[in-house]
Amino acid sequence: MKKRKEKLSDDFIKNQKSKILLMVQDCEKQLELISDPKEKQNQTQILNHFQKILDLISNYPKSYGICVRCNGDIEIQRLEAIPTAMVCKKCI
Numbered sequence: 001m002k003k004r005k006e007k008l009s010d011d012f013i014k015n016q017k018s019k020i021l022l023m024v025q026d027c028e029k030q031l032e033l034i035s036d037p038k039e040k041q042n043q044t045q046i047l048n049h050f051q052k053i054l055d056l057i058s059n060y061p062k063s064y065g066i067c068v069r070c071n072g073d074i075e076i077q078r079l080e081a082i083p084t085a086m087v088c089k090k091c092i
């Protein structure tokens with residue numbers, strides 16, 4: 001597993017984890033309300049993505065916040081705005 005160069009504080013990780021958990025729960029609630037199959041499929045994909053990040057931050061907190069394109073650190077400000085971000089600002 002890759003590790004971030006700039007370490008994130010335990011408090012930051014804890015905070016991000018609760019934010020992502022809320023996003024997962026919210027997504028699950030929304031999914032129950034959707035009846036359109038296409039929309040349901042899209043929402044399921046989003047939910048899977050959120051759950052993957054939640055797994056990562058829970059099991060490998062040191063690997064959270066790494067850009068999937070350049071393997072660099074994702075900016076802390078960006079993670080604060082989007083806890084489930086997969087790429088850094090340069091790679092958007």
Ligand SMILES: [Zn+2]
Nearest residue numbers: 067070088091
């Ligand atoms: Zn990047």
